[in-house]
Amino acid sequence: MTRTTSKAISCHVRLRPPHPSDGKINPEGIKVEGNNIVALNKEGDKKYHFELDRCHSASSTQEEVFDSLRPMIEQALSGQNTTIFTYGVTGSGKTHTMQGSALDPGIIPRTVQAIFQSRSEMRSSTLRIAFSYVEILKDEVYDLLGDRSEPRKRDIRMSSEGHNIIPDLIIQPSNSVQEFSEIYNAAAKTRKTASTKLNSSSSRSHAILTLYLEARDDANPLQVKYGKICLIDLAGSENNNHTGNDKERMRESSAINTSLTILGKVVDALNMNAEKGNTDKGGVFVPYRESKLTRLLQDALGGTSQGLLICCLAPGEKFARDTINTLQFAKKSKSVENRLTIPDNNSRRVSVPLPRVTKPLSSNASFKIHAGPRQSAPTGGRMALSSLSTNTRPMRVTNVKKRLDKENIAGVAVKQETVQEMGIKGMTDEQLDQRIQKIVAQQMEREKEKSNASIVVQAEEIKPGASTLSGDNNTSIYALSPEERDTRARVIVSHARKLHQNGDLQQALSLYRKAYEYVPSNKKLSIRITEIELSLEGILPTLQHDAPRSGMKRSHGHLDNLAEVSMESPLKRGRS
Numbered sequence: 001m002t003r004t005t006s007k008a009i010s011c012h013v014r015l016r017p018p019h020p021s022d023g024k025i026n027p028e029g030i031k032v033e034g035n036n037i038v039a040l041n042k043e044g045d046k047k048y049h050f051e052l053d054r055c056h057s058a059s060s061t062q063e064e065v066f067d068s069l070r071p072m073i074e075q076a077l078s079g080q081n082t083t084i085f086t087y088g089v090t091g092s093g094k095t096h097t098m099q100g101s102a103l104d105p106g107i108i109p110r111t112v113q114a115i116f117q118s119r120s121e122m123r124s125s126t127l128r129i130a131f132s133y134v135e136i137l138k139d140e141v142y143d144l145l146g147d148r149s150e151p152r153k154r155d156i157r158m159s160s161e162g163h164n165i166i167p168d169l170i171i172q173p174s175n176s177v178q179e180f181s182e183i184y185n186a187a188a189k190t191r192k193t194a195s196t197k198l199n200s201s202s203s204r205s206h207a208i209l210t211l212y213l214e215a216r217d218d219a220n221p222l223q224v225k226y227g228k229i230c231l232i233d234l235a236g237s238e239n240n241n242h243t244g245n246d247k248e249r250m251r252e253s254s255a256i257n258t259s260l261t262i263l264g265k266v267v268d269a270l271n272m273n274a275e276k277g278n279t280d281k282g283g284v285f286v287p288y289r290e291s292k293l294t295r296l297l298q299d300a301l302g303g304t305s306q307g308l309l310i311c312c313l314a315p316g317e318k319f320a321r322d323t324i325n326t327l328q329f330a331k332k333s334k335s336v337e338n339r340l341t342i343p344d345n346n347s348r349r350v351s352v353p354l355p356r357v358t359k360p361l362s363s364n365a366s367f368k369i370h371a372g373p374r375q376s377a378p379t380g381g382r383m384a385l386s387s388l389s390t391n392t393r394p395m396r397v398t399n400v401k402k403r404l405d406k407e408n409i410a411g412v413a414v415k416q417e418t419v420q421e422m423g424i425k426g427m428t429d430e431q432l433d434q435r436i437q438k439i440v441a442q443q444m445e446r447e448k449e450k451s452n453a454s455i456v457v458q459a460e461e462i463k464p465g466a467s468t469l470s471g472d473n474n475t476s477i478y479a480l481s482p483e484e485r486d487t488r489a490r491v492i493v494s495h496a497r498k499l500h501q502n503g504d505l506q507q508a509l510s511l512y513r514k515a516y517e518y519v520p521s522n523k524k525l526s527i528r529i530t531e532i533e534l535s536l537e538g539i540l541p542t543l544q545h546d547a548p549r550s551g552m553k554r555s556h557g558h559l560d561n562l563a564e565v566s567m568e569s570p571l572k573r574g575r576s
């Protein structure tokens with residue numbers, strides 16, 4: 001089980017030490033006092049006061065910065081999605097804070113080190129680690145992993161579960177810090193940077209590194225905790241009067257500034273909704289979809305991830321306005337509340353397992369070996385913890401997952417004790433797979449036998465007189481042709497959708513389950529059912545019906561498509 005709780009985004013500030021590119025510096029321009037910060041405007045006649053969760057002065061070390069967020073990494077290891085991002089004007093120290101250098105490593109290398117360290121200390125569970133790495137350049141998403149000769153541009157799509165996903169994203173398993181570093185460092189070099197007047201190595205793109213964690217209890221492999229850490233180095237906001245940008249840099253700069261402006265609009269909309277006290281009913285439209293960045297940050301902003309924003313400040317007088325803007329962004333972000341899903345210790349939901357490394361990675365073959373699958377769509381990954389923007393975990397769903405999805409859908413409880421009694425400790429994954437398959441198959445068979453007789457009658461009650469359902473109340477599902485099963489499922493789904501649109505999740509769920517009996521291989525339907533179940537359990541934060549609301553844009557797609565798509569495969573099979 002999991003529970004949900006509200007938690008505001010944490011906001012830290014880090015002041016960079018002076019640098020020759022800063023020009024004139026007013027020693028009174030930015031003052032850090034404990035967790036308070038006072039900034040002067042450029043003219044020096046107006047003071048702005050801000051209180052943040054943590055302020056790091058110019059003398060703060062990388063270690064101190066990391067120590068201040070270490071608890072979040074520990075929570076991620078317990079299954080909590082986590083997003084940490086650096087924000088600030090160009091040259092303010094975002095990349096230094098997030099990445100650092102070999103001699104002075106930043107958050108990313110320290111986080112990876114801490115995770116592998118925790119893994120080596122785990123006594124009763126096994127931790128598997130994988131990562132993806134993308135950049136957003138001029139509002140396009142590029143996969144930084146993978147072979148250079150392959151196309152790297154990726155789309156973002158809305159999954160049928162309502163999450164933003166990146167189809168074909170490479171998820172790279174990793175077995176050691178060294179293995180991670182070889183691949184990650186090579187990929188980081190391909191991130192777009194360029195020299196500007198303010199920063200000789202200015203990031204021209206937003207970079208998102210996602211670490212996927214899967215902790216499996218050794219004594220009970222069905223107890224799995226999934227965590228995800230997104231570490232985001234945003235490109236800096238820019239004033240082209242200072243940067244001396246040429247035409248190409250200007251174009252990049254404009255895309256960077258636009259996406260950061262939309263980020264600000266998203267935060268504003270979330271705050272307006274929070275002020276109204278209700279984000280779900282008739283609130284202000286949150287423009288996540290206006291940029292790729294905000295689509296991918298959706299889970300971190302008003303979603304289910306715990307979030308930390310680190311605002312970086314440059315001390316030069318010419319940055320006074322940027323400093324105040326950055327601090328104002330921090331101030332408004334602080335009031336954005338996320339709804340965290342916190343797994344408890346007994347969680348046994350089986351989710352999307354990480355891909356396995358089948359061969360050892362060689363140091364110079366990092367991009368050629370993709371033990372991680374490249375898939376074109378999410379295949380029913382675990383929704384509670386997989387919804388973070390990149391959120392999107394297009395990983396392979398193993399047979400175990402599929403079977404246990406079926407288990408849920410058919411309402412068959414595979415008792416944990418039963419599995420334990422069968423002595424699965426020490427089994428290989430394959431043996432475990434086979435064992436679970438057997439248990440689920442037996443239980444599903446029993447459930448199906450019980451429910452067959454009632455399904456047709458119940459469907460008839462949903463829409464009396466529907467021609468497709470009339471006259472054969474006693475017909476077994478198995479006696480129907482694929483087309484007939486498909487037609488029946490369609491009718492039931494269309495009623496389920498109406499109930500869903502009316503917000504009657506419980507009834508909708510029961511009808512979707514009935515429809516699923518007719519089309520048990522239908523993945524979309526299976527995902528929809530799981531989604532509603534999670535929603536009813538309070539694991540998924542909101543599961544809104546697709547009916548258009550006045551004054552709000554609606555998200556198109558997943559429900560509208562459901563009846564259609566859900567019926568596709570059986571019909572195709574029937575014809576072939």
Ligand SMILES: Nc1ncnc2c1ncn2[C@@H]1O[C@H](COP(=O)(O)OP(=O)(O)OP(=O)(O)O)[C@@H](O)[C@H]1O
Nearest residue numbers: 016017090091092093094095096199202203235236
């Ligand atoms: N805390 C710090 N201590 C020492 N040097 C720093 C610190 N922060 C930043 N620097 C140095 O300042 C320069 C600019 O920093 P960095 O590249 O991290 O800025 P940025 O905000 O990522 O810029 P951009 O948005 O242009 O990519 C770099 O040379 C970096 O090493």
